[in-house]
Amino acid sequence: MADALHLDDIASPAQLCGLDDAELTRLAAEVRERIIDVVSHNGGHLAPSLGVVELTLALFATFNLDKDKLIWDVGHQAYAHKLLTGRARQFHTLRRLGGISGFPRPTESPYDHFGVGHSSTSISAALGMALARDLAGLRHHVLAVIGDGSLTAGEALEGLNLAGHMGRRLIVVLNDNEMSISPNVGALSLFLSRTLSRRWVRQTRREVLRFLRSIPRIGQKLAVYAQRGEWSFKSFFTPGMLFEALRFTYIGPVDGHDIPALRRHLQMAAAIEDGPVLLHVRTQKGKGYAPAEQNPTLYHGVGLFTPETGKPVASKTTVPSFTAVFSKTLVDLAERDDKIIAITAAMPEGTGTDRFRARFPQRFVDVGICEQHAVTFAAGLASQGFKPVLAVYSTFLQRGYDQVVHDVCIQSLPVTFCLDRAGLVGEDGATHHGAFDIAYLRHIPNMRLLAPRDEDMLRHALRTALDLRAPCALRYPRGAGFGVPFTGEPRLLTPGRGEVLQEGEGLAVIAAGSRVHPALEAAAQVEQAQGVRPLVFDPIWLKPLPEEQLADIARRFDRILLVEEGVLAGGFSSAVLEYWNDAGLLRGQRIKRVGLPDAFVEHGNQLRLREMVGLCSGNLAAEMLELLRAQL
Numbered sequence: 265m266a267d268a269l270h271l272d273d274i275a276s277p278a279q280l281c282g283l284d285d286a287e288l289t290r291l292a293a294e295v296r297e298r299i300i301d302v303v304s305h306n307g308g309h310l311a312p313s314l315g316v317v318e319l320t321l322a323l324f325a326t327f328n329l330d331k332d333k334l335i336w337d338v339g340h341q342a343y344a345h346k347l348l349t350g351r352a353r354q355f356h357t358l359r360r361l362g363g364i365s366g367f368p369r370p371t372e373s374p375y376d377h378f379g380v381g382h383s384s385t386s387i388s389a390a391l392g393m394a395l396a397r398d399l400a401g402l403r404h405h406v407l408a409v410i411g412d413g414s415l416t417a418g419e420a421l422e423g424l425n426l427a428g429h430m431g432r433r434l435i436v437v438l439n440d441n442e443m444s445i446s447p448n449v450g451a452l453s454l455f456l457s458r459t460l461s462r463r464w465v466r467q468t469r470r471e472v473l474r475f476l477r478s479i480p481r482i483g484q485k486l487a488v489y490a491q492r493g494e495w496s497f498k499s500f501f502t503p504g505m506l507f508e509a510l511r512f513t514y515i516g517p518v519d520g521h522d523i524p525a526l527r528r529h530l531q532m533a534a535a536i537e538d539g540p541v542l543l544h545v546r547t548q549k550g551k552g553y554a555p556a557e558q559n560p561t562l563y564h565g566v567g568l569f570t571p572e573t574g575k576p577v578a579s580k581t582t583v584p585s586f587t588a589v590f591s592k593t594l595v596d597l598a599e600r601d602d603k604i605i606a607i608t609a610a611m612p613e614g615t616g617t618d619r620f621r622a623r624f625p626q627r628f629v630d631v632g633i634c635e636q637h638a639v640t641f642a643a644g645l646a647s648q649g650f651k652p653v654l655a656v657y658s659t660f661l662q663r664g665y666d667q668v669v670h671d672v673c674i675q676s677l678p679v680t681f682c683l684d685r686a687g688l689v690g691e692d693g694a695t696h697h698g699a700f701d702i703a704y705l706r707h708i709p710n711m712r713l714l715a716p717r718d719e720d721m722l723r724h725a726l727r728t729a730l731d732l733r734a735p736c737a738l739r740y741p742r743g744a745g746f747g748v749p750f751t752g753e754p755r756l757l758t759p760g761r762g763e764v765l766q767e768g769e770g771l772a773v774i775a776a777g778s779r780v781h782p783a784l785e786a787a788a789q790v791e792q793a794q795g796v797r798p799l800v801f802d803p804i805w806l807k808p809l810p811e812e813q814l815a816d817i818a819r820r821f822d823r824i825l826l827v828e829e830g831v832l833a834g835g836f837s838s839a840v841l842e843y844w845n846d847a848g849l850l851r852g853q854r855i856k857r858v859g860l861p862d863a864f865v866e867h868g869n870q871l872r873l874r875e876m877v878g879l880c881s882g883n884l885a886a887e888m889l890e891l892l893r894a895q896l
Contacts, residue, residue, distance in 0.1 A: 270296060271352040273507040277324040277375065279430055285524045288321045292523070295321075296552045298355060299343050304571040306358050307691060308366055311550035311563040311735055312411070313343035315441050315520070319409070322526035323437075326534065327405055333393050335378045337386035337410040337420075339367030339554040340564070341439065342376075349375040359691035361868025366692060381695020382663065383633050387423030387436055394432040407435045413610060427540045428511030434540040435533045440517065441549040441560075507542045511627035516544025521551060561613060583747040586740040587684055589719040591616030593726050594653060594756060595623050603651045604730065607631065608636045614683050615655035635660050639667035639679070646677035651730050658683040658698025660738060665758070669708055672735050676710040678738075680729045686715075686739035686828035687778060688860075688874060694865030698739070699860050702776075703834035705737050706807045712759065713807040714734040715777030716726040717838075721804070725744075727754035736895065741778040741829070743870060762810040768799035772821040776803060776828040776836045779879060783827055786884035790892070798825075798888060806836050809843055823891045825856050829879055832859040835873030854894050856887055875882060 266820055268287065269279060271294050280288070295317050303310045321344070323334065329349075336342045346364060347833045351373065357363025368376035390408035397404060414420055415438065429432055477484055504514030513536050518529045526545070527575045534540045549564075551555025556563035557576025568577040598604040598620065612618040621628040631638045635656065642652035661668070661683060662701055672679045688699040712734060716722040722740055729736040765780070766787060775783035780802045787798045801808050801817060817824065826837035837857040844850050858878050865873060874880050878887070 271295065273348060274348055274352060275350045277329040277333060277348055280321065280324040281328070284508040285323060285527070288318075288325060288523050288879040292317045292321055292556040293434055293552075295344050298347060298352065300553055300571050302358050303354055303566065304569050305356075306360060307565075307567045308359055309340040309564060310566050311556040312338075312340035312441075313561040314553055314556055315547040315549045315551050316341045316409070316439055316546070317344045317545065317551070318523050319526060320348060320520045321437065322523050322530055323407070323409075324348055325523075326527055326530040327407065329375050329820055332407065333390070333397075333404040334375075335386040335390050335393075335406075336368055336380060336856065337381040337408065339380040341409065341411065342368050346373075349373050359693075359867055361752070361866065361872055365867055367695060378809035379640070381693075381740065382660065384410070384417035384420040386410050386414075387427060390434055390436070391423055391427050391430070391432065394427075394434045395430070398432060398692045400521055405433070405435060407437060409437045409439055411439045411441065413633060414500075416610070417634055424507075424512070425511050429893055431539045431883050433537060435781045436512070436540065436542045438516070438544045439520065439547055440544060441547045452537075467580070493801060501640065503805045504542075504544070504850060512540045512542040512701075514542050514544065516542075517546045518544065520545040520547035565614075579744075581744045583744040584719060585744050586719055586722060586742070587614075587616040589722050589745060589751075590655070590682060590684070590740065591619045592654075593723045595620055597727060597730060597754070598624055598627065599653065601730070602627070603640075603649065605645055605650050605652045607638055607642055607652055607654045609633055609635050609654075609656055610659060611655075611657065611660075614657070615682070617655045635664035636667050640671045642679045643667070643671040643675065643677050646672075646679050647675070651678060651680065652681045653682055653730070655682045655684065657685040657687065657696070657749065658687075658701040659689075659696050661701065662704065665704060666845075668705070668711075668735075673708045673710045676734055678730075678733045680726075681735075682726070682784070683737055683739040687741045688865060688870055688877075689742045689881075690870035690873065692866035696839070697865055699831050699865070701739055702806055702828065702830040702836050703838075706836070706839055707834070708735075710735055712805070714738040714757075714804060715806050716740055717775075717777060717780035717802050718748045720750050722749045723750065723754040724757050725804075728759075731756055732759070735845045739777060744783045757804060760805050760808040760810050760812075760815060762801060762803040762805065762813050764799065764801050764813070766797070766800040769822045770796045770821075771798040771825065772817045773798050773800045773825045773827065773828075773884075773888065774803060774817065774840065775800065775884075776806060776830075779827045779829050779884075781877070782881040785881035785886055786888060789881065789885040790888045793885075794892060796892060803836075809839060811843060811847075814840060814843060815847060815849055818844050818853070821853065823854045823894070825858065825884070825887055825891055827857075827879070827884060828859045829874075831862065832857055833862055835859055854891055856886065856891055858887055 265797035299313055349787050351364055354364050359366045367381050370376050370377050390406045394406040504674050507514045515529055519525055531729050533543045549560035606617045606620040606628045608615050608617045608630050610631055612621055638654055642654050645652040686701055689696045705713055714725040716725040725738045729738055784800055791797045828836040
């Protein structure tokens with residue numbers, strides 16, 4: 265007997281095609297063990313990837329990924345894919361700076377056929393690839409693997425709708441890890457899918473319908489009744505009615521952890537040549553690791569943990585996170601104001617709104633992965649006198665941009681956007697960095713934009729935003745706060761008014777949001793090294809700008825440093841320079857801007873990334889010293 269194939273020996277998916285079910289099952293255990301080990305040290309999306317190990321192996325054993333195209337939705341599910349496409353020996357670098365990404369990336373591997381990070385894009389991308397294949401006269405398969413959570417998003421449904429209309433050969437695998445179907449019903453559904461999906465059955469169905477329609481006068485009605493009867497029967501036992509209505513051939517549900525069954529049904533799907541197919545696969549999120557099976561939400565995206573017990577590695581800081589402070593403050597404010605409604609898009613734990621949900625379940629709405637809907641839904645609430653708070657990651661609000669403009673700001677409705685993960689988020693990388701929110705929000709009429717510098721200012725900013733009766737966004741970073749004490753109850757901030765935190769001379773530092781405290785630290789370093797005490801100003805408001813105070817700084821200082829954790833192109837410092845120019849306040853001052861570059865920042869440790877782009881206190885101190893030495 266030949267030596268067993270091990271994970272580190274796999275250079276391409278083609279090596280799996282000749283393996284039998286027993287060998288694939290053995291590999292599944294090895295894949296799971298490696299995923300758990302690496303994620304426990306690096307953090308990452310554990311439960312989703314554990315749930316698709318057998319599905320990944322069955323896909324690789326059935327299809328030829330040197331020709332066939334496979335698109336993973338979101339990418340949370342793709343760790344097994346990475347391990348089985350020649351990256352096992354590098355997998356220990358997962359999500360680390362310079363290592364492999366936590367998401368599929370075509371620049372990383374030829375088997376990552378499409379780059380993904382946000383959800384619900386796979387069907388649209390796969391359909392585009394299917395049309396390109398047909399126009400080129402090729403015959404390979406195109407597959408999209410989409411989770412049922414992603415199927416709640418509009419783009420996924422739009423993709424299904426167009427796929428059914430176009431009738432192209434396409435296989436959509438629905439990775440269903442949430443739908444509750446009892447074993448008996450599931451077994452019957454599996455029988456129905458096997459029987460009703462075979463070629464001779466589909467051919468017979470077409471011939472019967474053709475015969476019925478040929479009967480004079482009543483034929484069309486008989487055909488309609490026959491179809492209705494078939495649909496009613498199938499929909500009673502299976503969830504396939506929707507997909508059949510969208511003109512997909514529906515197969516399933518199939519046990520997503522049964523490799524022989526998966527291979528049979530994937531082969532069945534591959535054999536269907538007249539239109540799109542949806543294969544419904546039932547999986548268990550976190551499969552094979554008891555802590556993740558018992559709490560898949562906690563282990564969806566997890567930090568460091570002890571693999572033997574599943575217990576998280578204790579944090580080195582006791583300082584509350586910005587998210588936690590936002591969560592508590594929102595609940596406290598809602599205790600006194602029953603008009604406050606909390607909304608999230610499938611991220612109650614990530615955004616901290618789970619606490620609000622527990623306290624005010626009737627005033628909490630999770631819309632699913634539907635950011636566009638969330639924004640307009642909030643606008644509808646605001647139009648009726650309520651105070652909706654949409655808690656969303658900065659990068660995800662990009663998906664609802666048109667609705668922010670048209671449904672909120674044109675009508676000047678009081679929706680509060682709480683943008684968590686603003687700035688660099690760390691290991692999730694370019695698709696998740698909150699780099700663009702200042703640039704894409706500040707130019708919209710009627711929008712206000714706040715950047716609280718720390719967890720105490722976040723409390724005041726949230727109360728202020730809810731009091732404005734106008735569209736307002738506040739941005740705050742991922743991770744722990746700065747350990748500042750809370751100053752009494754949340755107070756109202758004056759719109760367009762910042763704070764001089766340190767008077768000084770020779771150099772003015774204007775720092776926005778989370779970069780204020782590093783700027784203060786840098787100023788202290790400069791004073792110690794150079795004997796010059798820089799002025800440090802926190803604008804608080806990125807829109808409306810604190811114009812009076814900015815004008816005073818421009819008149820008093822010849823050397824100015826502007827700092828923000830957002831893209832420089834169109835960001836906060838651009839707004840300041842535009843104002844100074846239009847007000848005639850530029851007179852040859854030496855001005856330096858520090859922010860995110862015109863490039864997508866890679867994944868890696870959050871602090872290390874900030875050092876790389878020049879946003880830590882040491883970097884800022886160097887910039888200040890260089891400005892002080894510069895000739896005017």
